[in-house]
Amino acid sequence: MLTVNPQQYLSQQGPEISLNENSDSHLAEEKRVIRQLLEALLFEHLCDYSYHDGFFYFTLGRSFYRASGRISGFSRIRINAEEMFFSQRYGKHADTKLQAQWIKDISQGIDWQPITLNALVEDLPASVAVKKKLTIELEQTVKLCQWNNKHLNRHISRRELTYTQLESAIDEGHPYHPCFKARTGFSELDHKLYGPEFGNNFQLHWLAIRRCYLKRRFNSVTEKIFWEAELGEQCYQQLNTKIKNLTSDSAAFSLMPIHPWQWKFLKDKLEPAIADGQVFYLGEAGDQYQASISIRTLLNISHPEKANIKLPLNIINTSSLRTIESHTICTAPAISNWLIQILESDNYLKQNMILLAEYAGIRPTNDGTEHQAWIENLDGQLGVIFRQSLHSYCDEKNVIPFVALSIIEQDGSPFIEPWIAEYGCYSWLENLLEKVVIPIWHLLVHHGIAIEAHGQNILLQHKDGWPEKVIVRDFHESMEYVHSYLAQPELAPTFTDFEEEYSFGAPNQYYWMESVEALRELLVDTLLVFNLSDLAVLLEDYYQFPESEFWKSVYQRFRKYQQSNLTDQKRIAQIDLFQPEIKTESLLDKKFRGNRETEFHHQIRNPLADAALHDAQKETSKTSISVPAVPGKSYAYNK
Structure with missing residues (x-):
């Protein structure tokens, strides 16, 4: 670093x-x-x-x-x-x-x-x-x-890197979207300093904002205890001393971190609030951080066990402006608390899933009596979410970002080459599906909650390449549910308690959906269409493992789950995974239309329907499958 x-x-x-x-x-x-x-x-x-x-x-x-x-x-x-x-x-x-x-x-x-x-x-x-x-x-x-x-001085092989190192070393970008590394707003210097590829370390910059203009959710700990735990007592005192040196009313102010690039971008826009004594700039302080693949989320390098920090950036990457919707920031801890309750009450999830909770959020607010124009003008551009580090749960040497499964190394072979050589395509894939896909599916059909499980949002815990658990994160923007489909609706947060705008929210606008079809779409889009489909192509291209067999394996894992009676058949039947054609999000079309608020969709063919049809036509006797060998290699279906 x-x-x-x-x-x-x-x-x-x-x-x-x-x-x-x-x-x-x-x-x-x-x-x-x-x-x-x-x-x-x-x-x-x-x-x-x-x-x-x-x-x-x-x-x-x-x-x-x-x-x-x-x-x-x-x-x-x-x-x-x-x-x-x-x-x-x-x-x-x-x-x-x-x-x-x-x-x-x-x-x-x-x-x-x-x-x-x-x-x-x-x-x-x-x-x-x-x-x-x-x-x-x-x-x-x-x-x-x-x-x-x-x-870049690229690694000849990234297979021995730790999770933190992989967040820097995986520089391929989005495998689907053509603007996969646009970062519009970044100069080449910004790219060097704040892009993940170079592993550069930097400190956060800090603002002091009048407490009456801040909305905070700390999961029931006091502000002082929270900041001392996050910053360390010495750093917290240093920042408080700076506030006292700037104003005689220091007790009326609280802290807000800001990304160094975002400070450079916003400082002129904050000047009126600073001149009016509503905001003070405190400079840079505290631990060293490094950007992750997602750019907005920063990993603590000084103390890896401490929180990952998610901060808004006024840059455009792939389809989106990388600010953070204000309403999600202080709602995030409530969503995580809900998911934790569910996980802790479910033995299956406890054994198969790790959840990195978003346990605190802070943002400017105009909820008080005095309306401030600067807060309205900077909506979504200031705020912070604190997320648990995976170091609290496991050794980072045994964790990879899920996107690593589909990347190619400098020697021209897949990142997963040693694992396929050791376990074989079929056995390794079967276990991957069991440990990653099925827990996310269980959360949906058993409990009624869908999460955005794309390659950046999920991690894989493994032992020598053998999948062990899925690690899920980043729920504040895209967790979805249908109230009538919740298994325990009494546990669901009362969202109108957190943000006034939720009182006027229509179905499909925030977290509550109108139909379970929306939940199906979120899971299939993020986990299958734009995620596992890339792995399916890689296994076919490099190991001659037919893509049709890949989707048969996925189908069979879903069927096996259904037959396990872990979840009521009627609940499972409501989420139709096997319809011949399904609706998926049109990411580029959305960009063409220039509409951030509306989703666009198109119809696609569902390979799980083909697998289901094949299964229905099959005789009771199982035919053996033969896979052509790769010259010089032997990757049998089973170890």
Whole structure:
């Protein structure tokens, strides 16, 4: 780990990388961005396409496109980045379906050219304003990836790294979204200082804000006890001394941490409140922190057992502005308390799941008698959530971010290569599903609560690669339930006690959903469509473990759970996992429409339905499965 002084770094760095450099690094990163943009366009049905003999044919704007690839589980599009071409010669045909077939028929006569990012964006079905904004994000993604390639000293192998080291070393970014490393708002210096890739350590900056303008939830401990536990008595006293030196009314103020980048971004906007004596800037203090993969969440390096800190940032990455919705900040501890109650009352969950609770939250509020314009103007841009560190539960040497399961090492082999060699695809996958998928499923069907289980939100505890437990976190923004489907509704928080806006909230706006179908969608989207589907493709590509067998295994684990009678059959039947077509979120479409508040969806094919149909047609006798061997390797289904 290293600590970098911004001014010292500015004097040392060379010229900024130009996007016009015709380097191998630039071309490779641009190809990846183009590939993921095309995959998202086709997956979300943002243009019609035909698929023939391993090639996608489609039109955008005034151009024809051709790319090789395949359609994988849940209709995910997988394109070969080395075979992506377009032609602007025949751009006046209106019937896109006929056009695509026509291109296929005469493709040998078309002057195909490698796709360029600028030309592709120009052809997108979006407004000029959206295209301009998207171009900035896509080019920034290419630029920061190229910058990483030039400056990062990457590990030859990341397999022996601890969890904290992996949060820094996994720099691949989102495997689906084309703006996977946009970080719009970050300069190259900011990327160096506050991006996770370089493992830079930094202190938080601190504000003192009049207590009457703060909303806090500390899980029933006093403010003094809370801050002394979080900061240490010495640091807490130092900050209090600074407050006393700035005002004679020090008892009226309380503390608020702020990310150093966010302070730089907001200090001018905070100037009126500072001039009016409502806010004081205290400078940097306390422990050293390091950014995690999610950027907003910071890991305590000085005292790893202390809280992970989640702070808002006014940057855009993938689909979202990385601020924090204000209403979630002080609701977070109540949600965690609820989930802890459920976990502690359920022997199955206690044995199979670790929950990293969000136990405290602080944010500015206008709940008092005096309305402050600066609080309203900075809504979502100031606040903090404290989350338990995994060090309270297990050795970080035996924990990995779930996204690590689908990454490739410098030697060209998957991160999980030694584990597959040791246990075999089938046995290892069966145990992974049992230890990760089923506990999350149990929380839904047995208790009625769905969580956002994407690759950044869940961790895997293992022993020598053998899955042992799932670790779940980050509930404040996307935990969902339907009141009538809760097994113990009396345990549910009364959300209207926490935020006034909940009193006027409609179903599907906050945490309470109108239909259990929304719970199904959240689980399937985050755990399967945009998560395990990448592992399914990796196992097929590297170990010839057929993707159809992967989804059969997933289906069979769900069926085994159903047959265990752990949960009432009627409850399970309400969450239909096996419908032939399901609705999934359209992340790119949402970006095209420029609407942060609304979700957009499209229909996809469900491979679990195919597995269910196969199971229904099967005879009682079980046929054996043969898997082609990889030259030089032997990865049997079983150990």
